[in-house]
Amino acid sequence: MHIKFLKFLVDPATKEPLHLEIIKRDGDLIESGVLKSTADEYPIVRGVPRFSGYKFDPYVASFGYQWKKWSKVQFESENVGQPMQGHTLRMWERITGVQSDLSQQVVLDIGCGSGRFIEIARRKGAGVIGIDYSRAVEAAAENFSDDPDVCVCQADVLRLPIKPSSIDGAFSIGVLHHTPSPFEGIQEAYCTIEPGGWLAISVYGKGGYYDFPSVQAWRRLFNFLWPLFKHYPPLLYSYATVYGLRPIAFLPFFGKAVRLFLPFVKLPDIRWSLLDTFDSITPSYQSAHESYEVFQWLKKCGFVNIEPTDWGFTSYRGAKPS
Numbered sequence: 001m002h003i004k005f006l007k008f009l010v011d012p013a014t015k016e017p018l019h020l021e022i023i024k025r026d027g028d029l030i031e032s033g034v035l036k037s038t039a040d041e042y043p044i045v046r047g048v049p050r051f052s053g054y055k056f057d058p059y060v061a062s063f064g065y066q067w068k069k070w071s072k073v074q075f076e077s078e079n080v081g082q083p084m085q086g087h088t089l090r091m092w093e094r095i096t097g098v099q100s101d102l103s104q105q106v107v108l109d110i111g112c113g114s115g116r117f118i119e120i121a122r123r124k125g126a127g128v129i130g131i132d133y134s135r136a137v138e139a140a141a142e143n144f145s146d147d148p149d150v151c152v153c154q155a156d157v158l159r160l161p162i163k164p165s166s167i168d169g170a171f172s173i174g175v176l177h178h179t180p181s182p183f184e185g186i187q188e189a190y191c192t193i194e195p196g197g198w199l200a201i202s203v204y205g206k207g208g209y210y211d212f213p214s215v216q217a218w219r220r221l222f223n224f225l226w227p228l229f230k231h232y233p234p235l236l237y238s239y240a241t242v243y244g245l246r247p248i249a250f251l252p253f254f255g256k257a258v259r260l261f262l263p264f265v266k267l268p269d270i271r272w273s274l275l276d277t278f279d280s281i282t283p284s285y286q287s288a289h290e291s292y293e294v295f296q297w298l299k300k301c302g303f304v305n306i307e308p309t310d311w312g313f314t315s316y317r318g319a320k321p322s
Helices: 003-008 060-069 087-096 116-123 137-142 184-190 211-230 233-250 252-260 272-280 292-303
Strands: 019-026 028-036 041-045 108-109 127-132 150-155 169-173 193-202 304-308 315-317
Touching: 003 019, 003 315, 019 041, 019 116, 019 304, 060 137, 087 116, 087 169, 087 193, 087 315, 108 116, 116 127, 116 137, 116 169, 116 193, 137 150, 184 292, 193 292, 233 252, 233 272, 252 272, 292 304, 292 315
Parallel strands: 108 127, 108 169, 127 150, 169 193
Antiparallel strands: 019 028, 028 041, 193 315, 304 315
């Protein structure tokens, strides 16, 4: 963590400023230390402030595993000349609506995983604070270890450790549906954004692949098995379906029938298919929503100029009144 990000961090429970005690540093980069408030203290381990989730939590165990295994599969820089080239960039731009330069801005990635969208925001010139509850922060911190304009924090997205009204903009893409309360996540985001700032979100839509009864059934089974067998059953399932059934998935009727019972994600790049299949059948929480429901979340929080994006029907962006 670069020391310049300290001014953005607060105690997630009380929102009071934090005092930093440095244990090890490399110039302005803090490798280890303790962040203290009057209520609590939070360690900095391997350059990552740890506000929650540092100890093992089965709620996010699958995310920690998948983002360490496939840490850069979805990065734009890793897909040049590959079948999915441009996908992450298009997704981010169409959901956020940001086409312009973001120099001099600091933006928040709520649920950053290993950092695929951090990379895009950095290309736009923004400084980025990435928040994730899982051990995906280890992969994200490693991916941006040489970038002083990225700060990765391990924290609960429903209790953000970010100073109120301090962030220029925020985005949460494919994350809040993996929490007990997506609405609370948007409330927290609203608090951190400065007046006139923006928020963009995208969650799973009702009736889509992630809402299939078969996907939910396999997910419940693998969640039941996880304490004993860890990631091995869903990993085996992902490889078996993607490699075994992907070649016939393009058949008009048979392929579709098979995927009703043995669901998997069908994408041009087999690495993406493996990652997204594993991602669909392992989370503890996985909800799906209606378009109007998502619109109401933003409206109730106080956002204005709310508009849908052209990336699915449950992606919206809005602005905090200035």
